[in-house]
Amino acid sequence: MLKIRSLISLAITAVLLVLPTSAQAQNTSSVTGTANLRQRVALPNNAVVTMQLADASRQDVPAQVISEQSFITNGAQAPFPFSLLYDKARIATNGIYIVQGNIKVNGQVRFTTTTAYRVITQGNPTSVAVIMDAVGTLPNTAGGTNLLLGALLLGALLLLTRRLRTQLLNQPSLPRTH
Numbered sequence: 001m002l003k004i005r006s007l008i009s010l011a012i013t014a015v016l017l018v019l020p021t022s023a024q025a026q027n028t029s030s031v032t033g034t035a036n037l038r039q040r041v042a043l044p045n046n047a048v049v050t051m052q053l054a055d056a057s058r059q060d061v062p063a064q065v066i067s068e069q070s071f072i073t074n075g076a077q078a079p080f081p082f083s084l085l086y087d088k089a090r091i092a093t094n095g096i097y098i099v100q101g102n103i104k105v106n107g108q109v110r111f112t113t114t115t116a117y118r119v120i121t122q123g124n125p126t127s128v129a130v131i132m133d134a135v136g137t138l139p140n141t142a143g144g145t146n147l148l149l150g151a152l153l154l155g156a157l158l159l160l161t162r163r164l165r166t167q168l169l170n171q172p173s174l175p176r177t178h
Contacts, residue, residue, distance in 0.1 A: 084099070
């Protein structure tokens with residue numbers, strides 16, 4: 001009789017332990033996708049990818065982060081898969097939810113999303129392909145620098161030529177000899 005009570009007690013305990021987990025699993029869902037880079041560059045091993053699911057329903061305030069996933073690339077290159085778990089109870093059917101992200105190297109943001117990738121509600125998907133753009137770089141910076149230096153040198157040459165011409169024109173004429 002004691003064994004039966006112990007077994008029943010153990011079974012009830014096991015069911016009670018499993019119930020919150022299964023209830024929680026029913027109340028959670030996820031947004032999945034890949035993060036890619038618009039520019040074709042190799043990231044260093046220490047690059048940190050951060051992806052976020054955010055509530056962008058309220059205007060004039062930053063989107064409130066609901067879920068976040070961060071990981072070090074360890075030499076892996078884009079595209080990077082991600083999965084953002086969220087509590088279904090935090091989702092309003094008329095809300096606006098977006099996926100955003102960035103990639104940091106040595107603590108500085110090097111790539112970021114520049115487009116709002118809408119998800120979950122209002123007919124939007126729960127799987128997205130996110131594109132990140134380089135931050136703080138100008139295309140063909142070396143060419144732009146060379147062009148600027150060339151323009152400065154040309155300007156200096158023109159100025160020097162004008163001064164020489166003015167000096168030559170203002171000099172008294174020398175007598176001609178035959």
